[in-house]
Amino acid sequence: MSDQVLEKTSQKGGEARCPGEPTTQEIIANDKVKAPGWVCSENYEFMGDEDISSDRYIRADYAQKEYDNLWARTWQFACREEHIPEVGDYYVYDLGRYSFIVTRVADDKIQAYYNACLHRGTKLRPSNSEGYAEEFKCPFHGWSWNIDGSNKDVICEWDFPHVEKEKFGLPQVRVETLAGFVFINMDANAPSLEEYMGPEFMAHINSWGLENRYIALHVTKMIPANWKLNMEAFMEAYHVIETHPQVAVSNGDANSQYDTYGEHVNRFISTLGVISPHLRGQYTEQDILDQFTVGDSSVLAGADRKLAEGETARQRMADMLRSMFSAAADADLSGVSDSEILDCFSYTLFPNTFLFPGISLPMVYRFRPHPTDHRQSLYEVFFLRPVPQTGPRPDPASPIHLEPHQSFKEAEGMDPGFGDILDQDTENLLLQQQGLEASAKPGITLGNYQEIRIRHFEYAVDKYVAGK
Template sequence: MNIDTGKLQPGEARCPAISTQDIIERDKVAAPGWVRSESYEFLGSEDVSTDRYVSAEYADGEFERLWTRTWQFACREEHIPEVGDYHVYDIGQYSFIITRVAENDIRAYYNACLHRGTKLRASGSEGGASEFKCSFHGWSWNVDGTLKQMTCPWDFPHVDKKKFSLPEARVALLGGFVWINMDPDAPSLEDYIGPQALAHIREWRLEDRYVHVHVQKSFPANWKLTVEAFMEAYHVIVTHPQVAPSNADANSQYDVYGEHVNRFISPLGVASPHLEGKYSEQDILDQFTVGDGTMLSDDRPSVGNGTARQAMADMFRGMFEQGTGSDLSSVSDSEMLDCFSYTIFPSCYLFPGISLPMVYRFRPDPRNHRRCIYEVMFLRPVPRDGRRPDPAEVVILSDERSFTEAEGMDPGFGKILDQDTDNLFLQQEGIEASAKRGLTLGNYQEIRIRHFERAVDKYMAMEPLKPGSAVKR
């Protein structure tokens, strides 16, 4: 695995084993253009200051500058399918009622009574409503945000009902997700994501899926450390040794798109370069299908004269065709197998693959900058009859519970998440104990972390968003 980097420019070094694109090129069913593209950019080799992970003042600045100006995934459209349905989304001290006002009109109201500030709907609540009424003094607003009723209106001659509508954040829809932004002057969601990544997302048709499993857990680590724990496959060989025999970790491809989106592609069905020569093709297939940490439980299949990767792609295709009644013969082997991880800054991960379509969401704990709220959502295709099932209710795990205990969670994948999060506790404590006040990142395998932190720096250099900024109708 050693390589002479003396003649290479910074950022040019790659794992000397076969590349992700070379692996995908050998597949029987060819991958689409969004898979076959590359978009790496060298972004420097300087340390990233650790102050951002340990300072309460820094976290306060993020709520004023970063979270108020960025696009965030607030809910799925299936959470609010009917007019009057609502879903409360909280980010730090901010709270929003996401509601469907009409078939094609979704709004995000600041979740506070305009009389004396009481929340109109409790955090975590959702349901259907014909009005949003304050539990304290009874003021109420229509679903379209207009003021419906004041208690004792004779005492408020100074309140103009026409000017007392609920303030709104901006709303955009993409891929079945509802996105919000508190900054009325922020770029559109399309411009924020950029043309390349936007084209990829639209190809996936995530609007044709629904939330099948939803698990949430809080971690004793800063939200940025938690986001970054999933941005690279560099840790796989040490943290997840049980998957390394069928995961081409060091071969993974890393890409950046504009300021706000990055990704990796991590191929499956190929042994880690760290284990070169230790596993046969049949060993690789066995490890994935019947070995320790497997995510499958079928009888042992055979490679025959082919490769483990091809056998796995064919097996997955058959399983999903049988389960969904769909014809997947034209879906590429790479889409059937590989891990595609896209981060949309600051808090959303999209995994569009067929085998493990997921969404991650990360939010800082508003009461403790050393804690983070982490969510995993598994997406399934909408049934062929077009009747969309209700989204899964969130399963909230306490600190001591394992992901393997969550209803609907595959035990093998739950074990992987437990391994990742065990590291986070040690990393947070280690950073605070360290005499070295910076993180040293790899130029290629950890480029997503550097790209992410550059975006953090950009927003932290801005002025705080002025109180009262909101969409005006």
């Protein structure tokens, strides 16, 4: 029996790490510009190794339980404050069969209403719309409401003596803001957003300055898979060597770090500019630099890629990206650590949002179930760039809606290399959905460490679906 197998069998659940490789924290500790505390922290917890039932991905009745017990009780990212900067601005957020009008009613106040007329139920504003309104008027019979939700007009009021206008305001959902994001919650008894996210995450997000970013690109696409499968495709780096071989040369995939925070937040840190443990010894530092790709590879055009003796690909890439992103964004990034400039930081905010607070991959992902088909889900990618130090704040980019057959590379403004990565990620999902429905095995089997985010996420799903 090999030493590696002996080591594995002697370890307790969750203790094993990629053998013979530096940890994420050891890689980051060697950087020139040191990382802040939120980067250097670790918080892994073993959560068992039993299979996760496949019913949650393939059964329509399970999706119904999610609508009843999960979506109705959780905090969800609805829009950015930049979508509704002025009083009267509104943004429609749809979640499956639900729809909400999120609007600014005062400089310092945002409210959200169920998007339905109280007369005969017609939507007051179309799905996927945004704009400015002085009132919300039903297009069917003309009943209207002020932007503060109070009833403004009942047509032929003489025929509705049973309607008390002062009691006929639009039903509201809770609204809180955090770091430029607007969150809503249908549950009046839910904890505050801060309590829901937990103190560890709040300390992290308050360090990022995401309120000082703007949406530079927003792309949406319907994916032929359950929303949870769609999300879980992005929760681990375990798939990189097989699904993204073009990036494995410069991605520390198998020695990425995974952390959980309370019930609703988890993350990974995947280091870039270093060789995959799967490929150790097969490439030089110069090879790593030459094959490096990031989410905005256009900024590297024409850059000097010749390493000096003893120089690492990781350090050169961090230096190059700091200089180039500073110029591109008209922002001072001199105090930002090499790790924040370079590495992939991915935080899941339960139930359906990912935050990537780094500079090279400054993204937000959002996943929403299809209104009528639990085998489909909407995937959205937002790129959040730093607001320029001079000039007006840029307006948020309008969404680009791709058809299911289209490549992410077809979205105007999408970096082709990153578009390839998103295509590779999502092309697996139809096969996974179909495979789970065809399988004789009633559950999925997860790695104890590299797939802990999936287990952590599904434990929260189980809790809400059970009504706890």
